[in-house]
Amino acid sequence: MTGTGTGGVRVLLVDDDALVRAGLALILGGSESISVVGEAGDGREAVELVRRGGIDLVLMDIRMPVLDGIEATAQVLALPDPPQVIVLTTFDADDYVVRALAAGAHGFLLKDTAPAAIVDAIGRVVAGEPMLSPTITAGLIRQVTDAAPTSAVDDARALIGGLTGRELEVAIEVGRGSSNAEIAEHLYLSLATVKAHIAHIFTKLDVTNRVQVAIRVHDAGLL
Structure with missing residues (x-):
């Protein structure tokens, strides 16, 4: 080493x-x-x-x-x-x-x-910021979701249903590839609030990274 x-x-x-x-x-x-x-x-x-x-x-x-x-x-x-x-x-x-x-x-x-x-x-x-461009994120999501079974869609919709209205807005922004700063600007939130929402989203959607959030949102038909 x-x-x-x-x-x-x-x-x-x-x-x-x-x-x-x-x-x-x-x-x-x-x-x-x-x-x-x-x-x-x-x-x-x-x-x-x-x-x-x-x-x-x-x-x-x-x-x-x-x-x-x-x-x-x-x-x-x-x-x-x-x-x-x-x-x-x-x-x-x-x-x-x-x-x-x-x-x-x-x-x-x-x-x-x-x-x-x-x-x-x-x-x-x-x-905690994303490092995938929206174009690349979209390509990755397509590769994963094109072969996704129906159960993945049902699971995503059920998990998404557990989000609050504001958390859903943040999750959709994450799915679009927006950075924390961009989300804060678009939704008129502080950076600290955005980070708190994203932490809750990770837990509720049972994911560990932002691409997985995007996949959940896509599977639920929101992107």
């Missing part, structure tokens, strides 16, 4: 390509708000490092030997007080990304994302 940086968000880099890890470490090492505290070459090693503690966020490659990023994400998020997970991919809407998000990942980054955008995305995820 290697580390760079002196403080801020503690990040674990997981990729079987040492050059990719080195590039990410170089990019993140220039940010005062991020500290790269470790690297792993496969999913199993990543889970073990997370188990030891001291990690706030994992940048997780999808295609790796020994244990792939999807299963590693599921195992990491099943640990007590898990870090947030952003999956890394070379494609903007492949089945692996959909499966990783369904497993609870907090978003994804393309490997060719601009350095400043990677730093910004990490900050947004840690702050």
Whole structure:
């Protein structure tokens, strides 16, 4: 386990390509708000490092030997007080990304994302903000819901029915890909109130990330 940086968000880099890890470490090492505290070459090693503690966020490659990023994400998020997970991919809407998000990942980054955008995305995820553009979110939702059974629609409608009127408005905005700041502006709410509503929505809809909220809203016929 290697580390760079002196403080801020503690990040674990997981990729079987040492050059990719080195590039990410170089990019993140220039940010005062991020500290790269470790690297792993496969999913199993990543889970073990997370188990030891001291990690706030994992940048997780999808295609790796020994244990792939999807299963590693599921195992990491099943640990007590898990870090947030952003999956890394070379494609903007492949089945692996959909499966990783369904497993609870907090978003994804393309490997060719601009350095400043990677730093910004990490900050947004840690702050609870979405990091998927509306276009990409819509594509992911279509991939998941096109094959959704009727029971998923019924379940979504039942869960959505448990939201208050204001929570429903916020959930629909989340489904549209709006950021917390945009939701606050559209609905004339404070950021603190938006965050509180989103926390309640996650609980009531039995989800762990904003894409899953969007899928619930879509399945219920509200998008």
